[in-house]
Amino acid sequence: MSTDCALVIGNKNYSSWSMRPWVWMRHHNIAFKEHRIALYTNETSTRIAEYGCGSTVPILVDGDIKVWDSLSILEYLADKHSDCSGWPAATRARAHARSVSAEMHSGFMALRSEMPMNCRRKIEGFTVTDEVQKDIDRLNTIFSDCRKNYASGGEWLFGEYSIADAMFTPVVMRFNTYGVSLEGDAENYLDTVRNQSAVVEWMADSRQEIEVIESEEL
Numbered sequence: 001m002s003t004d005c006a007l008v009i010g011n012k013n014y015s016s017w018s019m020r021p022w023v024w025m026r027h028h029n030i031a032f033k034e035h036r037i038a039l040y041t042n043e044t045s046t047r048i049a050e051y052g053c054g055s056t057v058p059i060l061v062d063g064d065i066k067v068w069d070s071l072s073i074l075e076y077l078a079d080k081h082s083d084c085s086g087w088p089a090a091t092r093a094r095a096h097a098r099s100v101s102a103e104m105h106s107g108f109m110a111l112r113s114e115m116p117m118n119c120r121r122k123i124e125g126f127t128v129t130d131e132v133q134k135d136i137d138r139l140n141t142i143f144s145d146c147r148k149n150y151a152s153g154g155e156w157l158f159g160e161y162s163i164a165d166a167m168f169t170p171v172v173m174r175f176n177t178y179g180v181s182l183e184g185d186a187e188n189y190l191d192t193v194r195n196q197s198a199v200v201e202w203m204a205d206s207r208q209e210i211e212v213i214e215s216e217e218l
């Protein structure tokens with residue numbers, strides 16, 4: 001992909017949706033320009049609207065093609081870069097990866113609203129509500145099942161790195177901030193994500209940001 005390709009993202013500290021395609025592209029060493037728009041300022045909506053495709057980030061601009069929505073961007077990139085790992089190759093694993101990714105994309109509302117992503121922050125003694133605990137338990141099951149079934153192929157959810165890992169990366173950042181641990185293989189998977197060089201880079205960048213979004217600071 002030429003550097004005509006740009007990824008429009010929000011603040012690295014807070015923008016969980018932006019993190020997904022950014023990390024996937026960095027993991028695969030795909031060249032892109034980064035256009036950053038600070039969220040929740042007086043200019044945010046105008047700056048996003050300039051791209052002419054919806055009111056949220058991330059947005060991928062690839063020449064004259066624009067793609068918005070984190071999952072659509074990942075799908076587009078995987079189609080374009082068939083040498084990079086998008087969905088797993090095997091039919092069963094592919095169906096599984098698509099299902100858990102869609103589940104992440106459309107669910108986990110309690111976890112999202114009560115544990116907003118805030119990469120640079122560590123909160124001691126966070127109280128997990130019953131609704132959030134249900135989401136955490138479900139994530140524990142998803143990660144454990146994946147690792148049980150696909151560990152022979154590598155350290156990621158489906159063995160080789162895939163779109164599914166990018167989809168769940170922001171959840172791992174939330175767990176860091178609010179002090180959530182999982183069990184056994186699921187916790188080991190969290191460590192794999194934490195140690196991924198693209199994630200380490202994103203987190204370092206997030207610590208350089210100076211904006212504070214009060215609504216995301218519990």
Ligand SMILES: N[C@@H](CCC(=O)N[C@@H](CS)C(=O)NCC(=O)O)C(=O)O
Pocket residue numbers: 010014015016017018039040044045055056057058068069070071
């Ligand atoms: N479904 C979208 C959701 C994107 C989204 O909600 N992005 C937030 C930032 S993380 C946003 O752009 N908010 C802008 C605003 O609220 O003004 C995706 O996956 O890309």
